[in-house]
Each structure stands twice: as C-alpha cells, then as structure tokens.
Amino acid sequence: MSLPPAAYDPREVEGPILESWLAGGWYGQPVLEGRPPFTVVIPPPNVTGSLHMGHALNNTIQDVLVRRARMTGRPTRWVVGTDHAGIATQNKVEQKLAAEGRDRHEIGREAFVEACWEWRREHGSIIISQLKQMGCSCDFEDEWFTMDPSYQKAVRKVFVDLFEQGLIYRGERIINWCPRCTTALSDIEIEHEELEGRLWRIRYPLADPAGDVDHLVVATTRPETMLGDTCVAVHPDDARYRALIGATVVLPLVGRRIPVVADEHVDPSFGTGAVKVTPAHDPNDFEIGERHGCEKVNVLTADARVTAEGGAYEGLDRYEARKRIVADLEEQGLLVSVDDHVHSVGHCYRCHTVVEPWLSDQWFVDMKPLAAPAIECARDGRVRFHPARWTGVYYHWMENIRDWCVSRQLWWGHQIPVFYCDSCGEMAASMEDLAACPACGGPVRQDPDVLDTWFSSALWPFATLGWPEKTPELDYFYPTTVLSTARDILFLWVARMIMQGLKFAGDIPYAEVIIHPTVFNAAGKRMSKSLGTGVDPLDLMEHYGADGMRFGLMLQTTGSQDIRFAEEKLAHSRNFANKVWNASRFVLMSLREDYEPGPPEPLTVADRWILSRLADLSQTVDVCLDADRAREAGAEPFQFGEAARALYDFFWSEFCDWYIELAKGRLAEGGPPGAAARRNLVFVLDRALRLLHPMMPFVTEEIWRRLPLPTEDRADSLMIAEWPRGLAHMRDPAAEASVGVLQELVTEVRAIRARYGLSPKARVDLVVRAAGADAALVEAQAHYLHELAGVGSLSVDPAAVRPACSAVGVAGSFELYVPLEGLVDFAAERERVVRDLGRAREDLERLERKLANEGYLAKAAAEVIEKDRAKAAELARAVVTLEAQAASLSD
RNA sequence: GGGCGAUUAACUCAGCGGGAGAGUGCCUCCCUUACAAGGAGGAAGUCGGGGGUUCAAAUCCCUCAUCGCCCACCA
Numbered sequence: 001m002s003l004p005p006a007a008y009d010p011r012e013v014e015g016p017i018l019e020s021w022l023a024g025g026w027y028g029q030p031v032l033e034g035r036p037p038f039t040v041v042i043p044p045p046n047v048t049g050s051l052h053m054g055h056a057l058n059n060t061i062q063d064v065l066v067r068r069a070r071m072t073g074r075p076t077r078w079v080v081g082t083d084h085a086g087i088a089t090q091n092k093v094e095q096k097l098a099a100e101g102r103d104r105h106e107i108g109r110e111a112f113v114e115a116c117w118e119w120r121r122e123h124g125s126i127i128i129s130q131l132k133q134m135g136c137s138c139d140f141e142d143e144w145f146t147m148d149p150s151y152q153k154a155v156r157k158v159f160v161d162l163f164e165q166g167l168i169y170r171g172e173r174i175i176n177w178c179p180r181c182t183t184a185l186s187d188i189e190i191e192h193e194e195l196e197g198r199l200w201r202i203r204y205p206l207a208d209p210a211g212d213v214d215h216l217v218v219a220t221t222r223p224e225t226m227l228g229d230t231c232v233a234v235h236p237d238d239a240r241y242r243a244l245i246g247a248t249v250v251l252p253l254v255g256r257r258i259p260v261v262a263d264e265h266v267d268p269s270f271g272t273g274a275v276k277v278t279p280a281h282d283p284n285d286f287e288i289g290e291r292h293g294c295e296k297v298n299v300l301t302a303d304a305r306v307t308a309e310g311g312a313y314e315g316l317d318r319y320e321a322r323k324r325i326v327a328d329l330e331e332q333g334l335l336v337s338v339d340d341h342v343h344s345v346g347h348c349y350r351c352h353t354v355v356e357p358w359l360s361d362q363w364f365v366d367m368k369p370l371a372a373p374a375i376e377c378a379r380d381g382r383v384r385f386h387p388a389r390w391t392g393v394y395y396h397w398m399e400n401i402r403d404w405c406v407s408r409q410l411w412w413g414h415q416i417p418v419f420y421c422d423s424c425g426e427m428a429a430s431m432e433d434l435a436a437c438p439a440c441g442g443p444v445r446q447d448p449d450v451l452d453t454w455f456s457s458a459l460w461p462f463a464t465l466g467w468p469e470k471t472p473e474l475d476y477f478y479p480t481t482v483l484s485t486a487r488d489i490l491f492l493w494v495a496r497m498i499m500q501g502l503k504f505a506g507d508i509p510y511a512e513v514i515i516h517p518t519v520f521n522a523a524g525k526r527m528s529k530s531l532g533t534g535v536d537p538l539d540l541m542e543h544y545g546a547d548g549m550r551f552g553l554m555l556q557t558t559g560s561q562d563i564r565f566a567e568e569k570l571a572h573s574r575n576f577a578n579k580v581w582n583a584s585r586f587v588l589m590s591l592r593e594d595y596e597p598g599p600p601e602p603l604t605v606a607d608r609w610i611l612s613r614l615a616d617l618s619q620t621v622d623v624c625l626d627a628d629r630a631r632e633a634g635a636e637p638f639q640f641g642e643a644a645r646a647l648y649d650f651f652w653s654e655f656c657d658w659y660i661e662l663a664k665g666r667l668a669e670g671g672p673p674g675a676a677a678r679r680n681l682v683f684v685l686d687r688a689l690r691l692l693h694p695m696m697p698f699v700t701e702e703i704w705r706r707l708p709l710p711t712e713d714r715a716d717s718l719m720i721a722e723w724p725r726g727l728a729h730m731r732d733p734a735a736e737a738s739v740g741v742l743q744e745l746v747t748e749v750r751a752i753r754a755r756y757g758l759s760p761k762a763r764v765d766l767v768v769r770a771a772g773a774d775a776a777l778v779e780a781q782a783h784y785l786h787e788l789a790g791v792g793s794l795s796v797d798p799a800a801v802r803p804a805c806s807a808v809g810v811a812g813s814f815e816l817y818v819p820l821e822g823l824v825d826f827a828a829e830r831e832r833v834v835r836d837l838g839r840a841r842e843d844l845e846r847l848e849r850k851l852a853n854e855g856y857l858a859k860a861a862a863e864v865i866e867k868d869r870a871k872a873a874e875l876a877r878a879v880v881t882l883e884a885q886a887a888s889l890s891d
Numbered sequence: 892g893g894g895c896g897a898u899u900a901a902c903u904c905a906g907c908g909g910g911a912g913a914g915u916g917c918c919u920c921c922c923u924u925a926c927a928a929g930g931a932g933g934a935a936g937u938c939g940g941g942g943g944u945u946c947a948a949a950u951c952c953c954u955c956a957u958c959g960c961c962c963a964c965c966a
Contacts, residue, residue, distance in 0.1 A: 006925075006926065007926080007928070008926095008928090192962090192963090199966085218966080219966060220966055221965090221966065222966085233966090265964085266966085267965095267966085270965080270966065271966060272966095274966090275966045276966070277966090278966095282964085282966075283964055284964045284966075285964095285966080286964095287964080341965090342965085343965055343966095344963090344965070357964095389895065389896085390895095392894080392895085393894080393895075393961075393962085396893095396894075396961095396962070397962080400962090400963090487960090487961085488961095490961095518960090520959095522903085524958085524959075555904095555905095555913095555914085556903090556904075556905095558904080558905065558906095560896080560897075560904085560905095561895085561896050561897070561959080561960070562896085562897090562959080562960085563904095564903070564904085566902090566903065566915095568902095568903085568914095568915065568916095569903070569904090569914080569915080571914090571915080571928080572914055572915075572928090574928065575926095575928045575929090576928090577928090578926065578928050578929090579925095579926065579928080579929085581925090581926080582925045582926035582928095582929085583925065583926075584925085585925050585926080586925030586926080587925085588925095589925070590925085641904095641905070642905085642906095645905075645913075648913090648914095649913085656925085656926085657930085660925080661930095747931095747932085750931060750932065751931090751932060751933085753920095753931085753932085754919075754920065754931065754932040754933080755932080755933095757919085757920065758920095759920095759921085760920090760921060760923055760930095760931085761923080843910085847910095850909090850946080850947075853946055853947085854946080855945090855946030855947085856909095856946035856947065857946080858946075859945085859946055859947090860909070860946065860947075861909085864909055864947095865909095867909085867910085868909080868910090871910070
C-alpha cells in the first residue's frame, strides 16, 4: 500500500466521495414498518436563491441529525425541494424582461408564467447542487417543487376545503400594498423601520364659525392623504372640542365638507387631539369611518399616484404630492407647524419599498379557529421549541393572530381556484376548472390572483409526502421528527405549518422545532448578498473543505441568538480535519500484517483511561444530538456546539496528545503489550470516526475507505455503519484519576525542561517525594515519564530531600526535583516558588475559611464538602512542599 | 409601548449555583520517522455597574447602562 499523503486535501477528496454517496442509494430510505422513522423536511429555499451562510448552518444542523439517525438504524427521509417564491421569482423574471426592454403586460400572463418556468429550469437546481456539495444527505431522488402538479392539487384542496368550511372569505379591507410589486402583502410580510419623519399641523376651517372659533387643527404624518379625508375625529370627552362635535369643516385644497365626529379611539394627548380621518388609507381611520358611516375615498392608484379624486394633484407620485400639498397649504396660511417626529414605517419584505395601507378586495383566511389547536399542541408538549424561549414568542403571536390576507396580485403562483359568474353573481371554489356557472350555466371567469407563497409552503411537510393521497410514505414518515429553521420565518412558515398540519394532515407536522442562531458578519451586520456583507459558503468550502465549514459552524452553534461569523474561525476546523486524517494515518501505519480484528484490550491504565473517556464522549454526543437522550439526562436537547467541542477535545487533546503518545512506546516494543495497544487504537479511532461522521462526513468517509481500519463491522460506507452504543461499561473513574496524576507529573517535568531550555533529546533525572500507594502509582508510570517527559532515572522516595543543584516542582500532591548540574537559576526558581506559595496559601486560606463555616457544613452537598476537603488537604501538602523548597532555595 | 437576547483574556466566544475556560493572536523552545494545517511550555480576565437571595453567585432575583432583535392600529 502506498503511503497516504501527510496533508488532507478536501478538494481532491470531496468530489469522488460525493459521487459515490449519490450513487449509493443510501440518502433516502424506504418505509420499513416496525422501525421508528426519522423524517426531516428541508425549509425549501427559493428557486431564485443560492446558498448563503444561513442555509449552510441550517442544513449542516439537519444533516448532522439525519446522518446520526441513519447510523442508529432508523429509516431516514430528508425531504428536499425548492419554493416557487411568488414575489421573489416574479421580480427576477421581470428584471430579466426589463433588461430586454420588455415588461410582463406586453407579453401577457401565459407567456410570463412560461418565462418563470424557464427561469426555474435554468436556476432551480443551483442551490440543490450546492446542498449536495456540502454533503447534505437529502433524498435527492425525490425532489419537490411547490408548483409540482401534485403539490398544486394539495394547495387547491386546502383552499377549497377552507372555502367550503367558511374559513376563507373575500372582503374589502385595508391591506398592506406594495406599490412597486403592485400586490397586497400580509401583515407579517411588512418590515417596520423607525424613520425620522415629520408631524404636520394643519388648519381645517369650520364651515360655520361658532363664535370666535373658526377652525380646528389636525396633526398628520402623511399630509397627502388629506385628499381622501372624509371626517375629523376627536375624543368625546375632550373639553377642547366638545362644542365642535357634529360641526362641519371644509377640507382645504379639496373643498369637501366633512363632519367632526366623536370617537373613543382618539388619543387627546397626541398631536392636537383632532385626527383627520382617511378611511381608504389607514386601518384605524377605516375603523373610525365604519363606525360613523363615512365615505371611503381612494386617492392613490396601485403604483401610488394620486387618483382623479385628488383633483389638481392627479397623477403625482405620493411623495411629490406630499411636497406640493404642504407647499400649497403653507401658501394658503393653513400650515400651522412642522415638527420632527420619529415613527415606524412599513416596508415591503421583498423590495423594501414603503408600503401603503390601501383599501382593496382581497381573500382572507379566518385564523382563530386554526390557531386554537396550534396553541394547544405546544401547551401540551406535543410540539417543543428549542431554545424553549421561542415558545412564548409563538404563543404571543398565535393568541393575537389576525386574519391572513392570502391573495396576491401576481401571475406567478397558485391561481386562486374561485370562479365568478357575471350573469348570476355566483362564486364557487372548485378542484376542477369550471367552464360554466354551476348555478346558471353562464360563462365564468377564474379569479386572476394567486395565493401567497406561504400559503403553499405551509403544506410542505405533508404535501411532499403525497397528501391528499393516502400514500404509505405519508402514513409512515408523517409527522416528521425535527424541523430546523431560522427565527425570521417562525410566523411566516413554522406557525402556519403547525396550523395546516393539524387541520389537514390530522397531526402536528413535527415534534421538535429548532430555531437556530442567525449568522451575522464580523461587524455584527446581517449577511446580505446585495449589501456585499455576506460570506459565500462555496468560497469557505473551497478554502477549508466542506468538513471545515460544517464543523466550524457547529462549534459556533450554541443557545445564543446569533453568530458573528468571521472566516478565521474556520481555520482550526480545517486543521482538525487534517488532525483526524493524520491520526488515522498513524494508527493504520502502526498496524502489522498479522493484525486480527477484535475487541479492545484494556491492559494498562492508559488503555482503561482512553476507553473511559470514549464512553464519556459517546454519552455526551448522544445527549447533545438526540432529544430523547437529552430528556433522559435532564439536559437541553440539540447542543451542537457542545457536541462539537466534546468531539474536538476528545480527539485532539485526549486521543492524539495523550493516548497516541502513551501508546508509542508499546507499539515499538511489540509483543502482547504492543498488540493490545493496536487493538485499542483501532477500537477508539473507529468509534471516534463514527461519532465524528455526522459533522465531518467527508474526511471520515475518506478514512473509512482509504485507510480501512480492520474492524468487525465494515459497511460499504461509514454513512451506514453502526452508531456507537453500549460503551458505558467502560467508564473507569480510577483510571481517569491515575492518568490525571500522570498528566500533572509529565506537564510539570516538561515545564522544568522548558524553563531551562533542555534539548528534547537530553534526559533528566527525576526525584519524586511520595509514599505508599502514591509511590506505587508514580513508579508504575516510569516508562511513560521516560517517553513523554524525557525522564532518565526515576527515584521515588517518601523522605526525598532536594538534591543539590536541582529545579523544583509540584504536581498535585507530589513534590518533585530535577537535578540540573550547573544549569539552575536559583534566584528565578525561588521567585517562582515563592509566587506559587503565595497563591497556594491564598487558596488554602479561602478553602479553610469555607470549611470552617457552619452554614456551609450544614447545607452544602456532602460530595461538595468532600471534594473541598480533599482539595484543602492537597493544598496543605503543596504549601508545606513549597515552603520547604523556598527554604532550600534561599541558601 | 410590550417582550426577548447579549455584555467573561487583545479578538471571537463557551461555561449559567460550589476549582475562571477554548480557539485565534502574543512570548519562548522544538522540522522528536502521524500531523509545522504540528508538538512542548508561558504571559494574559476585580466574568458591564450597583443592589439582593444563598453557607456559596460569572452562574438565580432586582435595578441601571450600552448594543442587537422581535412584536404593537406611535394620527
């Protein structure tokens, strides 16, 4: 066998591994009755999208869970696909047309929709291939799109059922209107931003002056809407205006005579206490208008220009109209004052244009009946959020839910399956397209609007398993196991999936919801392609490997709200992959021709120690990644960062830095000790690779194949090898304690060597003062001290005194001396010893005070007290030792 | 207006009732036949301020400050 390269090169390795995985048929697994499935649905990325850091993080999380579950033997299904993304896609295609000098109205609806499909064919697979590149083990054989024919059927069925049950209705309401996208938006598609605006105070003259009162003053942040004012409202108890209730004012610039009405909604303390009411352009004003029977005058067109109702201002853009109106009012002496005023302004979440509250006919879903069971399933614990604090956010939204405006004035999307008859006025929702009116047989036309994209994505967990058909997959894989997603779509998507799942699939869509941190850039800004503040995951994979990126992300995934991502953070993950590669290379190269696979042989304390540490690691990883195991252990589930850290520390610090180094001597010796060391190296490495695989699939798979360890279980791929279990019996606290002592001794001797700049080849003698069992413990480790600390002769003596010309050290409760003829800087040694002595005395005093405290002795846990006593005893010995050393050095 | 989160070593962040940790960076030494993308050693923090609970607080409670996010019919 040729020697594998010393450096792991992801660029060379990942491609072929990926090919073999895709060809292997392991990604999506079939129904296997009798075994619990593990199902995840991917949050479907927009077809227009390409991989960003949020996807990289979220899909790493999902893949870690899916890969682990697959190894435990659960049939796994990770449903993948893309979202048609109504507005986003329509905007892209419109931009493309614009670049060609055309627009959608010119080519017509049919051709436009075809252009969208064309876009999808060209761009839709980009993000899917990027997921593959990351190593995501989705079921790519079963890729979904939210506009697939069967998916369209599911969407239509949900609409028709809701319609027939009276849960969908059409109505004229104030909705959020994006004048650039020219469509309605739901409330949660609006992004509010605090902006510095103005508060204008405007004089409205009374039609019939009463005494010396000939006007009142209203305050507004949007003066242009005055064109549509149909009354002025004051609070009924406001003494300033009581006499004016019922009076008539003449609307400036327009001349319309409008009443002054009394309404409880008015806050007398804001502005002037008198509100101009524009029922067609403000939700509150709409309500007031309804209560007082006021006219609704729409003064803005779909693209936010003034309508004919605006008289002289007709055709002006809303902001131009504002300027002109303010100027005209000022000229007429009706502008009382202008003040700065900070208020929050809604923007379109797709194009960031300021939205207009606008009166129009739209379709709404009655949400309260759907919300009730969705609240219930979280209350009774069937659905759990992680971190748990999101549960409260979810309740708050659900309990204050408002009806959902689901119609969009777009062409790309699921067209609303409602047919209107112009002859008899019939309105019918239908699963099949209607050619004639079911009531009168007259001609019908279909509603031209499409449904909110989120209406269809809400069905994702069951529509992708075949619903409304009763498929075996739906029966087996639904409800899904875990959903992992970003917090910004908790309401837009997650909450609605829960409502629709309960309503239509008859069960919750998933039991566990992971709300992962948001990825920000190093400056703490949201990563955004358009702003150029993002990091491209593809570049990261190029430089650090898919494993480096994945592991780096996992290390940073803690319970915190966000991740400030800086590229440098990935370097040590890439190095870690290389470390794993080299450790494996070492273990494999140390094996002999005659190696026979078999169970581990815990021959020495070092063997027992590493096996114990491995058992601990296995437990930690399971508790961090498996919700059931976490609950058994009373721990918070889904601790990706903690699992990654445990893997990293175990592999690098414990396995590489200590165990391999401890084993080297025996490997060179050969014989039964060497054979045992090989068995243990193979066993521990094998299990560690399995535990690492979900987070670092490529390097571990490459090792599995290229450096095949001779173990019993040799699956074709590490991906389907067995997940380690049943290691708990290897726990060995005594071995862990012994190796702890050894580590302290070695570290202390190394520190002495470093202090005096001894060459790595130079041997030193070591004198340790210890008695009884302690002495035996140290003596038993003579050869390790030899190998790891360059100790030549070791002498353990209960009455040892400092040899002349020796450096001194303390390791735990051991006092040790290293004779260094002619080398020792006594002044420096003394200074160090005195410093250590000071610290030890302080620590000891603090502990003694604590141990003398009656409250502490009465109330603290027995094991805590025991631990402190042991610690105090050790410190007391250290103080004695250091005092003696200090004294001996002062001669 | 309501709510949530953050504030720990120069930087980025873990830890969240009983010994202040990691990575990066920095200093010293070492190319020791797994790995220089490495090894060994080291310096570095009154855990944002102030109260409180407790035998014991970075960790729980209150409060203040700063930063970030979410929700809300803030004319």
